[in-house]
Amino acid sequence: MNQPQTTPPSVIRIEPFKVACSNCNLRELCLPVGMSNEQMEQLDAIVAVRRTVQRGDPLFRAGDAFVSLYAVRTGFFKTRVSAEDGRDQVTGFQMAGELIGLDGIGTERHTCDAVALEDSQVCVIPYMQLEELSRQLTDLQRHFHRIMSREIVREHGVMLLLGSMRAEERLAAFLLNLTQRLHTRGFASKSVVLRMTREEIGSYLGLKLETVSRAFSKLQDDGVLLVKQRQIDVLDAAALQRLVNGAAC
Amino acid sequence: MNQPQTTPPSVIRIEPFKVACSNCNLRELCLPVGMSNEQMEQLDAIVAVRRTVQRGDPLFRAGDAFVSLYAVRTGFFKTRVSAEDGRDQVTGFQMAGELIGLDGIGTERHTCDAVALEDSQVCVIPYMQLEELSRQLTDLQRHFHRIMSREIVREHGVMLLLGSMRAEERLAAFLLNLTQRLHTRGFASKSVVLRMTREEIGSYLGLKLETVSRAFSKLQDDGVLLVKQRQIDVLDAAALQRLVNGAAC
DNA sequence: CGCGAGCTTGATGCCGATCAATGCATGTGG
């Protein structure tokens, strides 16, 4: 049906093909934010390759050598950390324009898995070259640091959520975050088709899938959402916001 | 009694006084890791000021303009994010050699509070100058990126903890992390004097203070710890490790 | 000495986990 944020893999399959940030419609969301045309051309020179990842396939796994960062061009990913005993935790969902792989810089190995939730395409950014270029381009350096810092801040928010919110509040926060990010990308924020299962949402929110399902049902009963499987319509965004803030307490 | 990781404020009170990374006994833990003497002197030139922070006082607050990063020289801090409704969450505890303030880079404002848990001293690192210097010193740039990346990875670990561990396991993970970091700094890792209250530990671990207290008591009953208020002796580190991994399940 | 902050311990209740059954959509092979 209508799946606004999907771009099907299409016929193009030539794997390493020519890429240009300067031409990319995501340049205002992605790494090149605030760069001049000339600067962007220098970035084009290092971001030379795209890679397609089939739904369900990993972009990388924990333990893989870290070589590149990845910018999501189309599609949708989750990142996931695992404990030895098999417990795992979804640490984030990434959509177009977002960077994946920052976890690898610290140890030169990835520490989490990144898995495509739908057929996706990423731009490959060789890290060594990015480092070098960012020594020359102040704006790039600045923006790269901001991206890392914002990731840290985002995770603070998740910690707050996991540490002190109740199930319904967590789901509300999750939905608001998702719709805001879609809105930024020019999609209607009232209607979302989720790319992830209840179980994946649960893993991200520290809940079991049944609890996620019940929270969806509750929000539907309260007239806040309209839930039809993965198709979610937000009827009362203000109510979601109130839940997140905790006016209910 | 013995409080290994404390350095009392002492008589020195001259606020902005001369500092030298190249002379600092923390240089192998802190920002200058892996830098040559010459490079360190350049770093000395920008890290010109130390600041003392009294126990209970904030180093900065959420909303403050972001100007500098801070390296803990002596003492102990917590960082904390707050929601509008007053809920808050401790996002980390920082000890000697660790960097505070990375959250501010993204928006040029701090997004969390940093509070001293004991009388402390920090080295002030003006961010603009650090950025500039790291354009010249590859090693500094590299190390700075690693620090940010590791912070992201650390937070992934906390998310795993908050999302999927039970109270006792969380406490075990917390204690192991703490003792490891103390060990790195040359302190006996079997005996710790906690710098934070049960409530602060609870906030970090997503638990109430009573639950933290009960978990301590349980671990004592099981012969894993010896708990005397804030004085903790680890009798069976392997048991703690087993808890974290989940061999009990 | 007495106060107060922080810690411990007990009793009770609730939220979310767990277990289990059913429903729904998609896809595949007969």
Add this chain to the structure above:
DNA sequence: CCACATGCATTGATCGGCATCAAGCTCGCG
């Protein structure tokens, strides 16, 4: 095209871990 399998979602019943409420304890300090 239908029968069936499969993966995912919903819903109900019960259980358990942690929160909450409450009382007493410890220790440092004015």
